[in-house]
Amino acid sequence: MAPKKIVVFGITGVQGGSVARYLLDDGPEKFEVWGVTRSKTSAKAKALEQQGIKLIEGDLDKPESYEAGLAGADNVWVNADFWLYYDGHNADVAGAREVAQNKGVIDAARRQKVPHITFSALANFGDKFPVPHCDSKVKIVEYLKDIGQNHALVYPAWYFTNVLIFPRRREGDKWIVQWPFPDDKKMTGFAPEQVGAFARLVFRDPEAWNGKEIHCVCDIGSPLEQAAAIFEHLGVTVEVEHLTRERFFSPEFKATLPDELFINYKAILDGIEDPETDTAHALYPGAWYFKDWVANTPALATTFTK
Numbered sequence: 001m002a003p004k005k006i007v008v009f010g011i012t013g014v015q016g017g018s019v020a021r022y023l024l025d026d027g028p029e030k031f032e033v034w035g036v037t038r039s040k041t042s043a044k045a046k047a048l049e050q051q052g053i054k055l056i057e058g059d060l061d062k063p064e065s066y067e068a069g070l071a072g073a074d075n076v077w078v079n080a081d082f083w084l085y086y087d088g089h090n091a092d093v094a095g096a097r098e099v100a101q102n103k104g105v106i107d108a109a110r111r112q113k114v115p116h117i118t119f120s121a122l123a124n125f126g127d128k129f130p131v132p133h134c135d136s137k138v139k140i141v142e143y144l145k146d147i148g149q150n151h152a153l154v155y156p157a158w159y160f161t162n163v164l165i166f167p168r169r170r171e172g173d174k175w176i177v178q179w180p181f182p183d184d185k186k187m188t189g190f191a192p193e194q195v196g197a198f199a200r201l202v203f204r205d206p207e208a209w210n211g212k213e214i215h216c217v218c219d220i221g222s223p224l225e226q227a228a229a230i231f232e233h234l235g236v237t238v239e240v241e242h243l244t245r246e247r248f249f250s251p252e253f254k255a256t257l258p259d260e261l262f263i264n265y266k267a268i269l270d271g272i273e274d275p276e277t278d279t280a281h282a283l284y285p286g287a288w289y290f291k292d293w294v295a296n297t298p299a300l301a302t303t304f305t306k
Contacts, residue, residue, distance in 0.1 A: 004032065005034060005074050007076045010079050010080070018199075061104075067112060075114070078140075082132075091132035116151065118202045155215045180261070180265045
């Protein structure tokens with residue numbers, strides 16, 4: 001049997017790169033991995049090519065630039081990135097562009113008779129907690145269903161890697177980190193480096209996953225628990241800034257964040273979340289808990305030096 005042709009959009013990004021790696025692990029007899037990139041001559045693109053990935057040079061704003069590369073594909077990984085177009089205040093503009101790009105990919109895939117599409121979705125917090133970068137994803141999910149396109153949905157949870165970019169300061173021999181949640185808030189999370197393991201389940205058996213969802217909720221932990229996990233592995237004292245609900249909702253704290261992040265954090269703080277992790281670990285037994293991610297992330301040692 002010929003290998004399945006899988007086209008990965010965002011191949012040089014975190015999610016797309018993870019999808020490609022896990023497909024490559026199955027071997028060339030299983031999958032032929034293609035990636036869409038703006039420039040085939042970039043350093044990242046050349047490195048992917050050396051791994052055996054075939055590249056399609058294309059612009060997400062111009063479906064005609066990549067559509068021919070979708071011919072003969074068995075599945076497509078779709079994930080246009082809202083954050084590439086967000087400047088801190090233009091959520092409507094960034095969301096509209098993300099929706100247009102995702103629809104462009106879906107429509108181009110349909111014209112090329114691609115039988116199945118796998119979409120990287122996000123939680124729907126509903127009317128009570130409108131979150132623009134989530135709502136744009138919801139529109140694409142609705143679009144896939146409305147047009148009757150065979151599809152599967154992969155829902156990434158909160159990225160463990162966010163810890164690397166939280167505001168922090170050093171005080172003597174310890175680090176003070178500003179988690180954007182109160183100390184005891186339980187956050188669902190996962191390692192974005194592993195999203196490809198969940199997507200690969202769909203690519204291996206798209207019929208079994210048609211119309212279904214995979215939620216990558218691999219751990220649930222509070223800022224206090226995450227700080228303790230970093231200390232346990234690195235031996236470096238990492239303390240939370242002890243953000244209270246009152247401080248979180250203060251104008252002073254809100255002013256420290258881009259609008260979209262504050263809206264997102266507010267929805268996570270008081271919105272509906274799936275607290276169950278067993279399903280994700282049953283689907284992919286190698287999925288990391290936060291402590292595993294800590295142990296497998298050398299960048300933490302650079303971020304929190306002794």
